[in-house]
Amino acid sequence: MKKLFTTFLLLSLLILVTSCNSSPSSSNKGVHKIIVGTGTQFPNICFIDDNGRLTGYDIEVVRAIDKLLPDYEFEFKTMEFSNLLLSLETNKIDMIAHNMAINEERKKKFLFNQETYNYSPLYVTVDKNRNDIQSLKDLEGKKVIVGATSNAAVYLNKYNQKHNDKLTIIYAGQGADDATTQLKTGRADATLATPFAVDFSNQALSFQQKVVGDIVINSKVYFMFNKSDQQLAKEVDKAIAKLKKDGTLTKLSEKWLGEDYTVEEQ
Structure with missing residues (x-):
């Protein structure tokens, strides 16, 4: 009888553990916090407004991306432009949003997403x-x-x-x-x-x-990541594609930059 009770208890625990592991809430590993490096000195791109709020085109694009990616939480960390690349390289930040264009030196060390969000x-x-x-x-x-x-x-x-x-x-x-x-x-x-x-x-x-x-x-403008963050870059690309399709990027560009810089100027 005691052996039967023990067996029943073990089976019950196994069922409980299995059911917990298969539930949506527990299979979700939680929201991933992404530290976004940016600046405060680039007019209309990333700057502090008269109310002391960090804003600008790049900032508001990241905020729009944040709304489309519930598995991620984007948090800004401001610094001098000259410190951004080193901070990304040393994992003090996970992403750069500062009107960044591709060049060969940057490509050797870092990852760019595929969808340009600005020219x-x-x-x-x-x-x-x-x-x-x-x-x-x-x-x-x-x-x-x-x-x-x-x-x-x-x-x-x-x-x-x-x-x-x-x-x-x-x-x-x-x-x-x-x-x-x-x-x-x-x-x-x-x-x-x-x-x-x-x-x-x-x-x-x-x-x-x-x-x-x-x-x-x-220059085509992208976000920058560490090369190990392929999945994050892909998710950001999906979000940018949606923001292009629904007109959000165009509206943000016209508001902050004066015209639509999401299309290439000839």
């Missing part, structure tokens, strides 16, 4: 009162300021390799060393910027800039 046309940008610069060639012998690890910096360094270092490239910092201040004081002759960034700056500051000439680089 970022960069133009030569100068003091609004300057008329002697209309193209990249006009900058030969002059100073161009860009972010140290930006795609613009990669492009200009390649330009210098082909043209005997005719450009003097300097790198932007914060405060008195940022691109706008350097242009205003004349310590730099030009930078590379998007029309929407220039428009935002012109609305906020008395110092006025303008874009000139043709597009220098029209």
Whole structure:
């Protein structure tokens, strides 16, 4: 009798464990928190608004993706742009949302998703009162300021390799060393910027800039991940495809960037 009772008890426990393991709630391993590295200094892309809230096109796209992926929770971590790649490499963040374009150096270390969510046309940008610069060639012998690890910096360094270092490239910092201040004081002759960034700056500051000439680089923009996060990148791609189809991306681009930059400008 005792042996029969023991057998019955073991069978009951086995059934209980099996039923628990097969239930939807327990098979769900829980929500995965994704730390998204971004910045606060990129006008209309990722910045702090007048109410102290982190917002901008990239931020709101991630928030829209978050709503479509219930198995993930996206949390922002802000930092200097120059720290983003190292933070991703050392697993302090899981993803970068900062108008990132593909280049060979980045591809060696990191993973990009497949669906572009933006195009970022960069133009030569100068003091609004300057008329002697209309193209990249006009900058030969002059100073161009860009972010140290930006795609613009990669492009200009390649330009210098082909043209005997005719450009003097300097790198932007914060405060008195940022691109706008350097242009205003004349310590730099030009930078590379998007029309929407220039428009935002012109609305906020008395110092006025303008874009000139043709597009220098029209980069496709993606999110960045560690190479081990293939599944996350695929899920983000599915979400972006839905946001394109239902018009959300276009609406966000028109709101934050002034026009639809989700399609390639010719």
